[in-house]
Amino acid sequence: MLERIHLEILSAIKEHGTLTKAADSLHLSQSALSHSIKKLESQVATQIWKKEGRNLRLTAAGERIQTLASRVLPQFSHTELLLSQIAKGEAGALRIGMECHPCYQWLLRVIHPYLQRWPNIDMDVKQEFQFGALGALLSYEIDVLITPDPLFKPQINYIPVFGYEHRLVVCAEHKLADQEFVLPEQLAQEVLFSYPVEPLRLDIFSQFLNPAKCSVKKHKNIETTEIMLQMVAANRGVCALPGWLVDEHAKSMPIKSLRFGEKGINKQIYVGIRNKEQQIEYLMDFISQAKKTK
Amino acid sequence: MLERIHLEILSAIKEHGTLTKAADSLHLSQSALSHSIKKLESQVATQIWKKEGRNLRLTAAGERIQTLASRVLPQFSHTELLLSQIAKGEAGALRIGMECHPCYQWLLRVIHPYLQRWPNIDMDVKQEFQFGALGALLSYEIDVLITPDPLFKPQINYIPVFGYEHRLVVCAEHKLADQEFVLPEQLAQEVLFSYPVEPLRLDIFSQFLNPAKCSVKKHKNIETTEIMLQMVAANRGVCALPGWLVDEHAKSMPIKSLRFGEKGINKQIYVGIRNKEQQIEYLMDFISQAKKTK
DNA sequence: TTGAATAATGGATGTTTTTCATCATCAAAA
DNA sequence: TTTTGATGATGAAAAACATCCATTATTCAA
Structure with a gap:
């Protein structure tokens, strides 16, 4: 089987010209390289080089291996570098x-x-x-x-990284826009936009509407935050989002946010x-x- | 050092799930693979997998090696395929x-x-x-x-592959166009186009003009056959080319060809x-x- | 002709890999 | 809960392999 050492040998020969020098560069004896390639030659039933005068001349097979070497050896050493970094805790995948x-x-x-x-x-x-x-x-x-x-x-270990308030987002023209907080029954005639996840996992249901046995007129799914906010800004409905996210967009859009109930829904990202x-x-x-x- | 066998092991584990099955697929014992990776682990000072329940779970290091394996192993086997083809005389480089x-x-x-x-x-x-x-x-x-x-x-062994006649090419309007052959002195006032090689290596000189101690009015180099023929067709000069090549172009261009001297210059491609x-x-x-x- | 430089070869040695047998752990079945 | 079968790890012995040393053979240049 073609092994890494064979690639190293052919690559060293390309770099140093002679087998003896290649052996030196690999910290092996000239004999070792000769034996090693001889064995490979008998396995693949082809000559890899032939002696020509004092030097070696690669056959087509030898050149193939040399090509493979130049493609593949750098990848080996790169992976080895990564492994050593992983060993030191410097690399990995997140x-x-x-x-x-x-x-x-x-x-x-x-x-x-x-x-x-x-x-x-x-x-x-x-x-x-x-x-x-x-x-x-x-x-x-x-x-x-x-x-x-x-x-x-x-x-599993959970670490809290930041807290925020979950708030109802409405158009600035909306009739609720000037209230400080909203009550569950006030949403009965509203269209609610949310990300496409099960309603059970939406805080507006689990922590606000359901406990009060209320609901909304209609519940529509929207994939992206931007479109959702555009719809709200056009007064086509309301949605529930983190306060800090609303604040960011409120600068450039006619939207307002209000607390859920008197106490609000306070969340924590872990x-x-x-x-x-x-x-x-x-x-x-x-x-x-x-x-x-x- | 990271060896091909390590890549094979990781690759077989990816394919077969367990170490035992991977060992079977590689025609080695489960123990061999275990030892082999254990040794690599001590060399790179990182775990490559860990036992989790009955099965193995690759670490980040293990996944790196697996990634390398999937990139590099196909290249090894492709080269091995080529080597076996070379051995059978089915492949190589010409x-x-x-x-x-x-x-x-x-x-x-x-x-x-x-x-x-x-x-x-x-x-x-x-x-x-x-x-x-x-x-x-x-x-x-x-x-x-x-x-x-x-x-x-x-x-060196030379094998003749085909013979042809080297002929003078002139415009159909040229005053020599109707002759069957041309004499050296008839070229004295002509412009000659040739490929950019030493005049000594051009048959029109070595076999025709020089022996007769004649020359041409002007000798200009042109790189490509097509342009050369365009120039001749425009009656801007003459050139010397293989007969078969002239015949091909004579169908679509106003050019004619004539023999060099009475006997002609007969060439052979080897x-x-x-x-x-x-x-x-x-x-x-x-x-x-x-x-x-x- | 000689001497230096080169690669190939044979045999001895030491290392590495592999296997075998066994242990330890785990998950599912009884 | 205990048992069983499947898994991977481990240690020791055996087999295989790689490496080195010493030597030979060849080539090229002095």
Whole structure:
């Protein structure tokens, strides 16, 4: 079988010209290389080089191997470099799972400085989970989970990174726009926009409407925050979003936000990681970056 | 050092799920794989997988290696396939050197069916040689040499592939156009176009003008056959080309050709190969294809 | 002709890989 | 809860392999 050492030999010959010098550069004897290639030759039933005068001349087969070497050897050493960085805790992959649609903008602000600091960390963000985001975390599909609704488990550690108030968003022209807070029954004739998730997982139902046995006139799904806000700004309905997110857009759009009930719905974003991995430096640094970012 | 076997192991685990099945698929014992990876782990000072319940779970390091494996292993097996084809004489590289400018069109007709029959043969055509085309053949820069002027050497074998007559090309309106042959002194007032090579290597000089101690009014270099013929067709001068090539273009251009002297200049195209390589099948097939092509 | 430089070869040695047998752990079945 | 079968890890012995050393063979240049 064609082995890495064969590639190293052919590559060293290309660089140094003679077998003896190639052997030196690999810290092996000339004999070792000769034997090694001889064996390969008998396996593949082809000559790899032939002696011509004092020097070697590669055959077509030898040149093929040399081509493979030049393509493949750098990849080996790159992976070895990465492994040594992983050994020192400097590299790895951070696969982020998100269960919080509106947090995407915030996540981008976390990621940006993080990627600068960890140039060797690969990053990936997933938002769809066949067996739930928690399942994905437990089955190593993702490494961190960003969620406002932590499901506590012994193997998972959740760290709160920031609190915010969940608020109702209405058009500035809306009849509720001047109230400080809204009551469940006041939404009975409203159209509600939400991200396409089960109503049970929407706080506006679980923490506000359902307890008061109220509902809305109509519930429509919209995928993206921007479109949702455009619809609200056009007074086509209302939606529920984090206060800080509304504040950002309120500067440029005719929208207002009000508290849910007298007390409001106060939420907390958590970052969940597997317990065993609390000592991984680049992972903990992601969390501390998340805590810093508002 | 990261070896091919490690990649094979990680790749087999990805495919088969368990270490035991991976071992079977590699025709090795489960123990062998376990030991092998254990050793690698101690070398790179990182875990590659960990046992989780009954199964294995790759660490970040393990996944890196798996990624490398999926990139690199197919390249190994592809090269091995090529080596086995080379062993059977089914593959290789054919680097063709050409010392015959107008033969390029002919060469294309040879190459076309050849490439169909030898899908694994790489092909390259070179026309510039620092130390002469023969030197290139002797120093393995090229594998075959196509030339009308063979320089015989013991290490080189020349095979004639086709004969043709070298003819003078003139515009149909030219005053010589109706003659059957031309005499050296009749060219004294003509402009001659030729490819940019030393005059010594042009047959019109070495075999026609020089022996008669004649010359032309002006000698101009042109790189390509097409432009050269356009110039001749415009009656701006004359040139010397193989008869068959002129015949091809005479259908669509106002040009005629005539013999050099009463006897004409008769040429032969040879294909030269290194003596030692006469048993290489794909090489000999190139030559037989060349003989067939007119 | 000689001497230096080169690659190939044979045999001895030491290392590495592989296997075999066994242990430890886990999950599912009884 | 206990048992069973499947899994991976481990240690020791055996087999295979790689490497080195010493030597030979060849080539090229002095």
